[in-house]
Amino acid sequence: xxxxxxRLGERVVAGLSGGLDSxxxxxxxxxxxxxxxxxxxxxxxxxxxxxxADAWEAFCRAxxxxxxxxxxxxxxxxxxxxxxxxxxxxxxxxxxxFAGSGADWIALAHQRDDQAETLLFNxxxxxxxxxxxxxxxxxxxxxxxxxxxxxxPLLDVPRCDIExxxxxxxxxxxxxxxxxxxxxxxxxxxxxxxxxxRARFPGVDAALARAAGHFAEAQDLLDGIAERDRTExxxxxxxxxxxxxxxxxxxxxxxxxxxxxxxxxxxxxARRFDDLTGQLRRWKPGGGLRFVIDGRCxxxxxxxxxxxxxxxxxxxxxxxxGQRELAWAGGWLSFAPATGEGxxxxxxxxxxxxxxxxxxxxxxxxxxxxxxxxxKALAQAAGIPPWQRPRMPLxxxxxxxxxxxxxxxAAEFACPAGxxxxxxxxxxx
Numbered sequence: 001x002x003x004x005x006x007r008l009g010e011r012v013v014a015g016l017s018g019g020l021d022s023x024x025x026x027x028x029x030x031x032x033x034x035x036x037x038x039x040x041x042x043x044x045x046x047x048x049x050x051x052x053a054d055a056w057e058a059f060c061r062a063x064x065x066x067x068x069x070x071x072x073x074x075x076x077x078x079x080x081x082x083x084x085x086x087x088x089x090x091x092x093x094x095x096x097x098f099a100g101s102g103a104d105w106i107a108l109a110h111q112r113d114d115q116a117e118t119l120l121f122n123x124x125x126x127x128x129x130x131x132x133x134x135x136x137x138x139x140x141x142x143x144x145x146x147x148x149x150x151x152x153p154l155l156d157v158p159r160c161d162i163e164x165x166x167x168x169x170x171x172x173x174x175x176x177x178x179x180x181x182x183x184x185x186x187x188x189x190x191x192x193x194x195x196x197x198r199a200r201f202p203g204v205d206a207a208l209a210r211a212a213g214h215f216a217e218a219q220d221l222l223d224g225i226a227e228r229d230r231t232e233x234x235x236x237x238x239x240x241x242x243x244x245x246x247x248x249x250x251x252x253x254x255x256x257x258x259x260x261x262x263x264x265x266x267x268x269x270a271r272r273f274d275d276l277t278g279q280l281r282r283w284k285p286g287g288g289l290r291f292v293i294d295g296r297c298x299x300x301x302x303x304x305x306x307x308x309x310x311x312x313x314x315x316x317x318x319x320x321x322g323q324r325e326l327a328w329a330g331g332w333l334s335f336a337p338a339t340g341e342g343x344x345x346x347x348x349x350x351x352x353x354x355x356x357x358x359x360x361x362x363x364x365x366x367x368x369x370x371x372x373x374x375x376k377a378l379a380q381a382a383g384i385p386p387w388q389r390p391r392m393p394l395x396x397x398x399x400x401x402x403x404x405x406x407x408x409x410a411a412e413f414a415c416p417a418g419x420x421x422x423x424x425x426x427x428x429x
Contacts, residue, residue, distance in 0.1 A: 012029065012038050012041075012105045015094070043098065047076060078093050087186065112209050117209065118134040158205060228256070248394075280300075296309060335424070338422065345422055360373060365410055
């Protein structure tokens with residue numbers, strides 16, 4: 001399985017909890033690494049939720065020491081979610097730690113019994129096709145711009161085979177006492193429900209895993225349809241609501257799910273999602289629309305759908321001292337050397353350069369020989385949505401306005417043709 005995905009020289013980080021599955025995974029990977037030529041290390045996430053957490057960390061450190069593998073430990077703080085549950089926040093904390101590893105691949109030890117459990121759990125929650133697809137073998141790790149990919153090499157392996165490997169290799173592992181608690185839903189399914197199903201249907205784990213594969217294929221088809229629909233109803237990456245309204249409800253819903261997922265927004269429950277889809281399809285020119293989901297705000301402006309941070313306060317001024325990038329308003333301001341474009345390099349030499357948000361009343365002269373205009377008028381002409389204007393970056397040079405995001409450089413600071421300049425871009429998520 002690993003050889004199908006991991007390439008020579010790539011970095012693989014194995015999630016190591018110290019439990020049976022993760023120990024077997026790490027053992028298999030350490031044996032494959034010399035043959036396949038990938039670089040392997042382990043990562044243990046210390047949640048601090050168990051009185052034995054320090055002992056688990058010590059076990060993982062000793063294991064990696066015996067095997068000659070580097071181990072990183074990430075300590076995270078986990079707070080219960082709004083329903084008092086700890087499983088989902090702990091999972092999010094783990095994935096955030098994985099995202100910060102800088103690896104090409106994050107190898108996780110989920111196996112076939114886990115896949116069956118996940119499918120059953122998701123079905124009981126009333127999931128859609130994507131949820132019924134359960135866990136994929138490979139997927140991108142969509143956390144904080146990380147470029148890592150998740151890989152589950154054991155997903156088709158039944159737990160009995162994993163136990164057999166551990167016994168044959170005389171491996172040691174630890175037992176998480178929380179797995180014995182029947183109160184969490186997943187534990188209840190694992191300990192109470194699935195054993196009953198196995199007694200009546202001996203092949204239930206394989207059947208459920210096979211069904212998850214079928215659902216994954218169906219989801220791939222739905223994603224393909226959504227991509228084709230997007231080419232018909234989007235312009236410059238944004239949904240045109242008049243065209244969106246012409247889609248039948250099923251295809252509109254399918255497209256909206258894709259758009260939200262790519263924007264990193266978790267879809268709301270079915271009732272609220274149906275309400276959102278209906279509002280978007282009924283939107284009329286001049287009408288308002290504002291929908292807050294998962295910390296992001298969906299808004300309509302000039303017939304286009306925008307997905308923005310729900311609360312985006314104007315940042316404090318920040319000095320620029322030649323950095324290639326500056327964090328700004330949830331995005332990045334990049335400064336790249338250029339020729340004949342952007343702000344002239346000569347104007348920046350030895351100058352006090354500062355990035356500020358709008359204060360009101362600013363004016364800019366984008367063309368030589370023309371009068372200056374208010375930023376409000378220029379932003380309207382440039383099609384910058386009203387809610388972006390308070391946080392769009394303005395670059396000041398010696399207290400003179402030199403550049404504005406979405407508008408460009410002031411004429412007196414524009415880089416002449418053929419001369420060195422600095423191209424400034426606001427990468428706004």
